[in-house]
Amino acid sequence: MQRLTSWLAVLLLFVSAAASAQTQLSETEEGERWFNLMADALNELNFEASFVHVQGDRIEPYQWVHGVDENGRQFEWLSQMNGPGFRALRIDDVVSHFHPAATSYSLNSNAVSTLIPSAFNQPFVNVSKYYRAVAVGGARILDRKAQHIRLVSRDNQRYGFSIWVDRDNGMPLKVLMVNREGEVMEQLQLTNLSVRPVANEMVNELGKIERPPMLDKLQPHQPPRLDVAPNWSPAGFKLLKKQHHRLVIDGTPVDHYLYSDGLAEYSVYLTDDSEQQHQANISFTGPQTLYSQHNAQIMVTVVGQIPIEVAKQIASSVQ
Structure with missing residues (x-):
């Protein structure tokens, strides 16, 4: 009887460990799935949003617009609402930077600004070698149901991220960059979001903006x-x-x-x-x-x- 009890204890321990491993696998798979939904949203949705970017004591508000025209071209517009008024326009893989007090220029890039990391609109597999994506629960952000995912460094040679993704459409609603101790180094928080079934007239106007020369032509x-x-x-x-x-x-x-x-x-x-x-x-x-x-x-x-x-x-x- 005692031997049977011991075997049952071992079996229960094995089942518990297997269930725990399966839960961890599920959390990882869910994290990657939500990240990829976010990437799809940033490439496919027609949206208008505003957000604040916080870095230390510096708080800057921005307007953010994205749309896809009938030919499948992506238009993305980012405008700083305070100060001189930095603006950036992305049409597919060319980004134009407009600086009121400096030379404006264009360059090849798939991200309108470093405020929104270039990996956010790419499949998670591109960064999976160096980060783990883990789904860690839900929350309410901007009065919307959001899924919280964490990007954890695999080698401790980089910071981690916490991202809250809209459960309905995949849009990132809040992003924190955190150090190893969990301290927030930088954050971005949407304050307004409007998703439309078709691109609005502003996207058509973006296509008419005269873009500055490529940077390599301005500065050899x-x-x-x-x-x-x-x-x-x-x-x-x-x-x-x-x-x-x-x-x-x-x-x-x-x-x-x-x-x-x-x-x-x-x-x-x-x-x-x-x-x-x-x-x-x-x-x-x-x-x-x-x-x-x-x-x-x-x-x-x-x-x-x-x-x-x-x-x-x-x-x-x-x-």
């Missing part, structure tokens, strides 16, 4: 000039751009390297700074991590949406 590409470069990047981060230019603030000549994994991005700036090689390192963690150090006669500065330990490793790789 200058390759990096220094004989050093970053030799390490976190897994999944791809080099999007490398060039030499002068900083807008003070005209300092720099070599600039831009990396992204589709959800987050960071920049590496290299400056010939041999006269100040004994200056102390600079380290700051906030909505944007900033880390600077001297490697021999080069000042290396890393800025972006990455943990400070990762920024230090990137900077140290410049040899």
Whole structure:
């Protein structure tokens, strides 16, 4: 009898473990399913929305419009409602940036702005090697039923995300970028959303806007000039751009390297700074991590949406 009881206990333990594993699998599958529904919504829906973007003490309101015309072309418009009035227009894979106080330009991209990560309108499989998507329950956001999904870093070399997706149409209603301790680094919250069966007249007007020239025509590409470069990047981060230019603030000549994994991005700036090689390192963690150090006669500065330990490793790789 005692032996039978022991076998039953083992069997119950096995069944419980299997059920737990199945639940975890289901949560993961559901997380990926909701992410893909969000990607479909951002590519297919005709919507008008407004949202606030919060980064530290900075709160900025935006207008956001998306529509698909009868030929299947996507139009996306993003307009900053405060300040000088930055605006961006995406027509399929060309994004035009309109700057009232600077030169306007166009470039090839599938995201209208870094405020809305480029991976959001792509299948989850594109980032699945470096993130897990987990469905973790429901909530009410913008007076709508929402599904909460978490994107968790698989390697602790990047921040995580919490996304609340509209259960009816897949639209992202709220997005948080969080660090390893769960602190919110950046957030986006919709304040209004209107989904239409067909694109409204504004989309037709967007197609009539005269777009500025492509960036490579306005600014001929200058390759990096220094004989050093970053030799390490976190897994999944791809080099999007490398060039030499002068900083807008003070005209300092720099070599600039831009990396992204589709959800987050960071920049590496290299400056010939041999006269100040004994200056102390600079380290700051906030909505944007900033880390600077001297490697021999080069000042290396890393800025972006990455943990400070990762920024230090990137900077140290410049040899």
